[in-house]
Amino acid sequence: MTPPPRRPLRYAALLCAGLTLNACTTLGPDYQEPEVHWIEDWKTVLHGRPGEPEELSEADLRFWWEVFDDPALNQLIERARSESPTLRIAGLRILESRAQLGIAASTLYPQQQQIGGGIGYIYNKQYGGDLPRDNQSFVGYQAGFNLGWELDFWGRFKRGIESADAAFFASVANQQDAQVLLSAQVADLYYAYRTTQWRIVIAEENAAIQKRSYEITDRVYKSGEKSELDLQQARTQYLATLSTIPSLQITLVQTRNALNALLGHPPGEIPELNGKNDKLPSVEPLLIKDIPAGLLLRRPDLRAAAWQVATQSAQIGIAEADFYPSITLLGSIGWSGNTLSGTPGTGSLAIGPGVTWNVFDYGRITNNVRVQDARLQQLIEQYKSQVIQAAREIDDAAISMVKTAEQQLILDESVDAARRSLDLANARYREGYASFQRVLDAQQSLFSQAERQLVNEGSHIASIIALYKALGGGWLATPIDQLIPEKLGSSMEERTDWGNLLIEPLPDGPARPPTAPEASQHE
Secondary structure (H helix, E strand, O other): OOOOOHHHHHHHHHHHHHHHHHOOOOOOOOOOOOOOOOHHHOOOOOOOOOOOOOOHHHOOOOOHHHHHOOHHHHHHHHHHHHHOHHHHHHHHHHHHHHHHHHHHHHHHOOOEEEEEEEEEEEEEOOOOOOOOOOOEEEEEEEEEEEEEEEOOOOOHHHHHHHHHHHHHHHHHHHHHHHHHHHHHHHHHHHHHHHHHHHHHHHHHHHHHHHHHHHHHHHHHHHOOOOOHHHHHHHHHHHHHHHHHHHHHHHHHHHHHHHHHHHHOOOOOOOHHHOOOOOOOOOOOOOOOOOOOHHHHHOOHHHHHHHHHHHHHHHHHHHHHHHHOOEEEEEEEEEEEEEOOOOOOOEEEEEEEEEEEOOOOOOOHHHHHHHHHHHHHHHHHHHHHHHHHHHHHHHHHHHHHHHHHHHHHHHHHHHHHHHHHHHHHHHHHHHOOOOOHHHHHHHHHHHHHHHHHHHHHHHHHHHHHHHHHHHOOOOOOOOOHHHOOOHHHHHHHHHHOOOOOOOOOOOOOOOOOOOOHHHHHHHO
């Protein structure tokens, strides 16, 4: 077979090279950091709290729960990090976005690569007519390879990779934000459980005090020295206090079940909660004068929101590329033949450019660009709203931390006064100088103030946890082999060929999307 002439191949190669060199236009806006005009001047002042503030920008917030010095809490958070379904799902989303990035990157190469072929038995039989009959049977076969490569002349595919790349880093930031939320939720539930335990203890102690009073009035009444009124009042108060315990026990079990859910376990006992029930910790709260803007914007949820803005920004360029012609290099190689003797086989080679252009779109492309731009602006506004919410969370937690500490000092004195009041009321009642109602009032006051004291302790701890959470503390960069448990990874590999995606280290990308000048330097 005569080989095809080389001149057309040379022309096609030159055309391909020329088009490739010119394929450098990138449509659409480059990412710009959403402007939050107030962030540089914003401060959170703790309402005159004395003392020199710590430098938060230098503080290590990754293991903030260690300030409570509670081994049980440390173990629970460690278990949650390795067993939580929420973190597993966030890790799987990173793998998903990584695969999506691979799909986007493949568009820079020939998008159509097809090998086709066929073989068939053909039998021709003639009927009628005056000519001699000549029946034929033969086998025909053919094979071919078709190639289509749309050049990225307008940056459509480059923007697609940019969008997928930003979505990947957004998924990483979302996984880190899931760590922040998980650490805070575990600590919150843990101390809510401990607080409820102590509320039950206080209720039982006060019920025991009131039971003794009830037993005394019962004996006095039976001896005929007092009226039945004292007896019934004592009995009412004792039973009222006793009735608070079952509802607290319900709360205790529900809190434990919520902790089990965070750990990915069904309802049941948690070994870390079965140890000695120590008093709630007394923690020196974080002293803050102001929050550097950089620390606020480094919160994982805000970084994820910024990456989502970058993801959508690139979509505008992808939409705008539809305004312009699509330039594609097409090529095919084919060969066909059959088993008939004397019949030559056929070989073919075709190569050249192709152009498609949506000239009349009746506003479809224009409105699609508008849709993408509106979505971008929505994400920008959502980002700004999240920054405001983050600042609010910090300020709310800060004032709560300061004021619950102030309230605790008052409640401590109040409990001491209520306890002294009960002692005096008992003494005066025994000596006959006061009615039994004074004793009942003093008992009720002690129970109420002791409960308020404990609840405020729990609120103070919750406000410290909320502040660390609002500052974005409690996350670590997770290696690829820790994103999902080994057993789950093995199951996925048995089901699907994951190549190196389950073992290849995650890339070290920027914390936030680079703006236009930074992006060009990065490239």
